[in-house]
Amino acid sequence: MLGFALRRILVAISVALTVSVASFMLLHLSGDLATAIAGPEATSEQIAAIRVQHGLDQPLVVQFGSWAWHALHFDFGRSFYFPEPVTDLLASRMPVTLTLGIIALAVALLVAIPLGVLAAFYRDTWIDRTALAVSVLGQAMPSFWFGLTLIMIFSVNLRWLPVSGNASWKNFVLPAVALGYYAMPAVMRLTRNGMLEVLSSDYVRTARAKGLAPRKVLIRHGLRNAVIPVIALAAVQFGFMLGGSIVIEAVFSLQGLGQLAWESIARNDFPVVQAIVLVLAMIYIALTLAADLLNALLDPRLRA
Amino acid sequence: MTVRPASPPLGTPAPAETVLPETVLPPSRSPAAIALRRGLSHGGFLIGAGLVGLIVLVALAAPLVAPHDPYAQDVSRRLIPPIWHAKGTAEHWLGTDKLGRDYLSRLIYGSQISLLIGVSAALISGVIGTTLGVLAGYYGGRVDAVVSYVVTTRLALPVVLVALAMASLVGGSLKVVVLVLGFLLWDRFAVVTRAATRQVRAQDFVAAAKASGFGAGRILGQEILPNILNALIVVATLEMAHAILLEAALSFLGLGVQPPLPSWGLMIAEGKPYMFFQPWVITIPGIALVVLVLGINLLGDGVRDITAPEGRT
Numbered sequence: 001m002l003g004f005a006l007r008r009i010l011v012a013i014s015v016a017l018t019v020s021v022a023s024f025m026l027l028h029l030s031g032d033l034a035t036a037i038a039g040p041e042a043t044s045e046q047i048a049a050i051r052v053q054h055g056l057d058q059p060l061v062v063q064f065g066s067w068a069w070h071a072l073h074f075d076f077g078r079s080f081y082f083p084e085p086v087t088d089l090l091a092s093r094m095p096v097t098l099t100l101g102i103i104a105l106a107v108a109l110l111v112a113i114p115l116g117v118l119a120a121f122y123r124d125t126w127i128d129r130t131a132l133a134v135s136v137l138g139q140a141m142p143s144f145w146f147g148l149t150l151i152m153i154f155s156v157n158l159r160w161l162p163v164s165g166n167a168s169w170k171n172f173v174l175p176a177v178a179l180g181y182y183a184m185p186a187v188m189r190l191t192r193n194g195m196l197e198v199l200s201s202d203y204v205r206t207a208r209a210k211g212l213a214p215r216k217v218l219i220r221h222g223l224r225n226a227v228i229p230v231i232a233l234a235a236v237q238f239g240f241m242l243g244g245s246i247v248i249e250a251v252f253s254l255q256g257l258g259q260l261a262w263e264s265i266a267r268n269d270f271p272v273v274q275a276i277v278l279v280l281a282m283i284y285i286a287l288t289l290a291a292d293l294l295n296a297l298l299d300p301r302l303r304a
Numbered sequence: 305m306t307v308r309p310a311s312p313p314l315g316t317p318a319p320a321e322t323v324l325p326e327t328v329l330p331p332s333r334s335p336a337a338i339a340l341r342r343g344l345s346h347g348g349f350l351i352g353a354g355l356v357g358l359i360v361l362v363a364l365a366a367p368l369v370a371p372h373d374p375y376a377q378d379v380s381r382r383l384i385p386p387i388w389h390a391k392g393t394a395e396h397w398l399g400t401d402k403l404g405r406d407y408l409s410r411l412i413y414g415s416q417i418s419l420l421i422g423v424s425a426a427l428i429s430g431v432i433g434t435t436l437g438v439l440a441g442y443y444g445g446r447v448d449a450v451v452s453y454v455v456t457t458r459l460a461l462p463v464v465l466v467a468l469a470m471a472s473l474v475g476g477s478l479k480v481v482v483l484v485l486g487f488l489l490w491d492r493f494a495v496v497t498r499a500a501t502r503q504v505r506a507q508d509f510v511a512a513a514k515a516s517g518f519g520a521g522r523i524l525g526q527e528i529l530p531n532i533l534n535a536l537i538v539v540a541t542l543e544m545a546h547a548i549l550l551e552a553a554l555s556f557l558g559l560g561v562q563p564p565l566p567s568w569g570l571m572i573a574e575g576k577p578y579m580f581f582q583p584w585v586i587t588i589p590g591i592a593l594v595v596l597v598l599g600i601n602l603l604g605d606g607v608r609d610i611t612a613p614e615g616r617t
Binding site: 011014015016018019022026029030136137139140141142143144145148149151152156242243244246247250258261262265266268270273276277280281284285288 | 453456457459460461462463464465466468469472473545549552553556557558559569572576579580583586587590593594597598601602605
């Protein structure tokens with residue numbers, strides 16, 4: 001296990017390194033940084049001075065080294081648009097996106113796990129088929145359109161919840177449902193398949209033979225063993241949701257990382273875009289690493 | 305809640321596991337005939353094929369079926385509601401948009417964009433992903449390690465964000481969206497073809513081909529590729545659906561297909577300011593997207609079931 005863990009961690013670190021090179025290149029492909037920093041009215045002498053001052057005349061490798069060193073210390077440079085450092089911007093927007101992600105994940109799990117268990121327990125009945133239909137439909141709906149539809153139903157027609165903003169918890173309900181619904185099908189299918197596998201295993205058969213009530217078998221033996229791969233999947237889905245929240249935040253005008261990323265892309269503020277790409281990728285890498293280690297801990301076959 | 309005893313009873317193997325001996329089958333039953341028979345009795349496949357077939361037909365025949373020019377503006381006929389609405393008119397079945405353009409005609413021409421994006425992005429990503437996956441699965445070892453590494457790196461990048469950033473650097477257009485999505489969505493192709501190739505590689509006929517002295521190129525093309533084709537088709541449908549949804553999202557955010565093209569995602573974005581009083585401006589293109597993506601997914605699921613080995617449906 002230790003060998004596997006070390007190897008897996010090594011891979012994660014090198015992937016992180018590759019992603020940071022890619023993210024660094026994104027900033028450099030976006031145009032001449034010295035011109036961007038100097039602003040539209042700068043003379044060519046001023047631009048040249050800024051080039052030297054920011055080390056932009058150095059070879060690309062040196063520039064990457066210095067950028068990576070700063071990024072490691074959570075210093076992502078300065079925005080072209082906002083006066084404050086990129087790090088402060090991210091720190092002020094991060095809580096909204098994390099809150100949205102966590103609630104969305106909770107919504108997804110709270111719906112998908114019971115649905116998956118029911119589908120497995122009542123396999124090939126209308127319950128199973130309904131659960132399947134819900135998940136197929138979930139994969140077919142564009143998340144931004146689902147979000148808009150929720151607004152029309154619950155904010156405009158029923159007036160239960162606010163349309164947009166992030167003033168109170170009520171503002172998070174609809175976006176979390178819109179974002180969470182997207183993660184539901186995968187969790188539901190994994191729960192269902194895991195339950196089916198566990199329910200046909202020897203120890204569940206033994207528990208049944210002992211005369212344990214079916215519902216107790218389901219909870220005590222079935223769910224407990226089926227749920228851990230689901231937790232691992234949930235970790236990965238959480239990473240995806242942080243990336244996908246850009247669309248949902250735009251629909252609901254939530255002032256999170258996604259909204260910041262979208263606005264920054266629109267005004268060519270690439271230091272901010274680059275930092276968000278990097279942070280989201282790092283969170284995803286950490287989450288998949290955790291998920292892989294968790295799965296390997298449980299299933300020795302995966303430690304190859 | 306009443307708890308029924310689980311069916312089937314434990315201990316007896318599920319009927320799905322029983323494999324009929326080859327001799328029981330009538331000799332005339334070719335794989336194609338089996339697939340056809342299964343396809344015709346597979347509800348999801350039929351519905352999916354019907355929906356996708358219908359949309360493809362409409363897209364191909366757009367100039368014939370569209371009642372109006374999708375770009376013709378008429379400010380005196382702005383935001384006319386659909387025909388089922390009290391104020392609807394028979395001239396514009398699905399009403400008009402904020403510039404007075406016929407919504408049904410825009411919807412019909414929009415299907416061309418969605419299908420074009422889905423097919424071309426899946427083709428590009430399919431070529432990239434399959435090449436990587438087949439090489440990794442066939443050669444294993446170091447090649448496999450490198451490919452897995454590339455796939456892991458790609459998965460770590462947030463797709464929507466990177467696609468938006470790239471589209472904004474190059475400038476959003478239909479061509480850019482196709483290329484960006486094509487170069488981003490190959491990961492599942494690589495993962496699935498790698499696994500399928502490893503399975504096929506272990507078969508006797510591949511060993512026989514190797515023993516006959518055929519080169520790697522011929523074995524990959526003649527033995528491996530035809531045998532992973534089914535898996536490939538299933539992934540291709542998934543990624544087509546994925547690309548269509550992403551194009552809609554990019555266009556909705558203003559960095560995908562540009563106006564005045566009638567992309568369904570763009571129609572939703574243009575309708576957003578009017579959604580409170582004219583909700584159909586976003587409902588209609590949204591339903592079109594759901595129907596197309598649902599059709600493609602059902603088709604893909606159907607192909608997967610139909611081409612599964614006999615006795616494992």
